[in-house]
Amino acid sequence: MHLTSLTVTTLASLSVHTLAFAPNANGAARTPLAVSMASNNQNEFSLSMDQAKNGLLSVFAASMIFLGPAPAMIEPANAAAPAAPAQTSTKVAAPVQTSTKVAPVPAAKTKEVVKPFDPLATEKANVEAAKSRFAAASSALTKAKKSLADANSAFSKAENVAESAEKKVVSSKKALIAANDKLADAKAKEGANGGNLSALKEVENLASKVGIAKDTLKGADDVSKTAKATKATAGTVLADATKKEATAASAEKTASTYVVSTTKNLTTSTKKLAEAEKKAKAAAKKKAVADKKAKAVADKKAKIAADKKATLLAGKEKNLREMEKAEKDSVSKAKSLDSEIARQQKELKLLRAN
DSSP: OHHHHHHHHHHHTSOHHHHOOOOOTTSOOSSHHHHHHHHSOHHHHHHHHHHHHHHHHHHHHHHHHHHOOOOOOOOGGGTTSOOOOOOOOOOOOOOOOOOOOOOOOOOOOOOOOOOOOOTTHHHHHHHHHHHHHHHHHHHHHHHHHHHHHHHHHHHHHHHHHHHHHHHHHHHHHHHHHHHHHHHHHHHHHHHHTTSOHHHHHHHHHHHHHHHHHHHHHHHHHHHHHHHHHHHHHHHHHHHHHHHHHHHHHHHHHHHHHHHHHHHHHHHHHHHHHHHHHHHHHHHHHHHHHHHHHHHHHHHHHHHHHHHHHHHHHHHHHHHHHHHHHHHHHHHHHHHHHHHHHHHHHHHHHHHHHO
16 A cells, blocks of 8 residues: 555656657657647646546556555565564474494405415326325225124124024924834833723823924024024125225225325326426526526627717717817907907097097
8 A cells, every 4th residue: 555655656756748748750749638738728738638647547546456465565664574474383393213233244355375386286186186085995995894794793692593493493303203213102002001090101201292393493493594684694704895895995905005196196297297397497597597697798899889979978968068168268359359349449439539
């Protein structure tokens, strides 16, 4: 509203000539108001301008009403008033969750120690491998021999048991035959005596012994069968142990041969390496002597060239110094001559003046 009042006041204070419209290039007025201004007399012109000014004020006021109030200007009295403090948010930001995991520290790399080159490394490795192979073969042979000895012992025991059981079977058979013979004789006597009670008891007693002999024979036969089966099993184990012992012995022999061959190869390679190193040292020594001689010759030539260059340089420098001195002397003489000529010219000039 302050801006609107200020604008209306400003327009009302303008003069009539200020509010007059400029004519166009053809001399015609651009508005009907200008036509009215050109056709009436001075009084009518002033009246028309007053009406025009009031019309313009009315139009401007109406436009301000329709367009809405302009932003209020700050009055000079209020210019120094402090601005209202801005409202700040009191909301506290949520704390940021930080990870508590600690990054693993990388392990420090250990510097690898470079081993010196060994030209016999392969041969030495072969010898060590052969020795390890022989040691393993010897250990296997020792175990195989022990297993064979245990198998032999077990087989011998089984064989003794089987033989003893077989003898028991034979003796049991003989005892059964003898008991049967006695029973047959007793039965014959009992029949001859016509049912004698004593003879009858003898037959019964012998029949009981025959039964015991049969049971004994059956037991001995069962024991013999078991002993024979045990002997057969022990024989199988013995044969397997014998085969394994022979295989282990052959492997040990092969490993021993490999140890001998690799050791011989290492010895030969060591000898060849020593000879090659000896030749290399001799060649290096020979080359060192030749290099020393060549260096001496080169140094001598370089010294001669350096001396020659130094002599030439000294001569050139001497000549240059002499030439510079001669030039300096000639310049000094020339200066003296010029001075003498100037003096005589001056004297001549004085003489002519007098």
